Amino acid sequence: MAGFDAEGTAQSLERALGLVTPYVHRTPVMSSKQLDGLSGAQLFFKCENFQRGGSYKIRGATHALLRLKEQREIRAVVTHSSGNFAQALSLGAQSLGMEAHIVMPENAPRVKREAVAAYGGRIVLCKPTLEAREAEAARIGRETGAVFIHPSNDPMVLLGQGTACMELLAEVPDLDVVVAPVGGGGLLAGTSLATACFGYDCEPVGAEPMAVDDAYRSLQSGRIEQNERTDTVADGLRTVLGSHTFPVIRQHVRTIIRVEEDEIISAMRLVWERMKIVIEPSSAVAFAAVLKEPGRFRGKRTGILVSGGNVDLGDLPF
């Protein structure tokens, strides 16, 4: 990761923030005395559930699109995702007058397909395997000239995701720790770069479902580990680290806290009930990690990246 030396990274992040700012909401930072009392920490929730498209993913998508556009004329992009990045890339491309082809598994929920279509994304269905998704995306790239953008494992995507933590640190500069959920690792990698460049002795911590703890195991083994199961309620975190996200996380992140399914659901319910905001299970993983290891966070000024709020209200876990 030659591109991520200290000074160069700070400049790259500043540039990313400048580029995406006209296209993203400056989301609020919320706090809750009740949840401070419950956790023993002083919590600052960066509410990317209020972001355009319902998650932080618009940051990385827009940054990647704008950087591509600087280099050459781009008319179309393609990705494979059934989740928040599909909506984000559709929305980002629409804002910039580009086409977005979205390869989705044919069993993707109707509500997600509708959201992508509403943002102008062109949906291509395929068999629900990683191989089929990659093959279909490659075919579309060949046939239409669309440029492939990976949902997480892309330097420009992860720099864009880091802008959420930059905004959080601009508002609450003296955070002791920032907790981000980890799936593909784009948010945690970007967050860890942001804390390294703009925090004052601020530690980035990852939070991961026990059922898909590839990032935890990858940090232990020193190589990218896979998951043997994907049965977590945190549907945004079923993916694994990649060649761009893993080295950054390995360099900057010492701690990944793993949480059980019931802990995720209970943390999600607490936030809905006490803070009156809708957050998705993947976001609840970060708060669940704080509740799970209170000793680590007691009295600390703790940022929590609320990654998104896209939930199927017809299929809630409580």
Place this chain on the structure above:
Amino acid sequence: MAGFDAEGTAQSLERALGLVTPYVHRTPVMSSKQLDGLSGAQLFFKCENFQRGGSYKIRGATHALLRLKEQREIRAVVTHSSGNFAQALSLGAQSLGMEAHIVMPENAPRVKREAVAAYGGRIVLCKPTLEAREAEAARIGRETGAVFIHPSNDPMVLLGQGTACMELLAEVPDLDVVVAPVGGGGLLAGTSLATACFGYDCEPVGAEPMAVDDAYRSLQSGRIEQNERTDTVADGLRTVLGSHTFPVIRQHVRTIIRVEEDEIISAMRLVWERMKIVIEPSSAVAFAAVLKEPGRFRGKRTGILVSGGNVDLGDLPF
């Protein structure tokens, strides 16, 4: 209502706002391009779901307590409520070092009892009839000297509730219309006074479930009407207007829009899904009214009082 002449009312409202401000959150005003598009109006949601105690009721409760305290030493207050006012009065009394006795029907949900207890309220259970509630509150007043405060039908309570709309108008001064749900009428009465004193040609509109449309019928008949049923999902709006709220509403409110149960649930779901905030059914009634009569609101700068966010997540209507 001799107390509510134009100049005196503006002064009373200003005074109420000054008194309650140290004890309440200045809640945010949120907007949503998606919901603007759906409704055809320009919507400004005053988010009292983020208020202390989860609803606007802390405003009226605190104002009544502070005004009482100015007159004489008060050690205890009593009310009968199984809803948001019970929590609000408990919380307000706790902040001011007073005791709050809360008469609740013995079939009140456990979650509501726990919330009142958490805020330091002393719960007294009684049979689930209005007569039993009133008798029990009167007995507590006699035996303990606690002063009775009605959840809505009290001039000081309704002035306090008007401070939510004052804050909304301070932030968005050129609103054409403000929509408030109506149950006991405290919020709508206070809101209508605020629009009359501080709006620029701003119309207050009430929103009410069809199943408990006593306020609609009261405006038509010119006297306080009752409800023959209480089976609405909007549990905060089952009560009827009173001797203090009705005259104010009659003087200032021309329009009450009635909505069906499915319209309430659908509006609530839309707000949760698109705005990512948890609002209670009674709050959704106001947004449902805007969706029901789009012609009335098209192109108008429309304030919506989101009255609260206290919902039993284990018993959702969708």
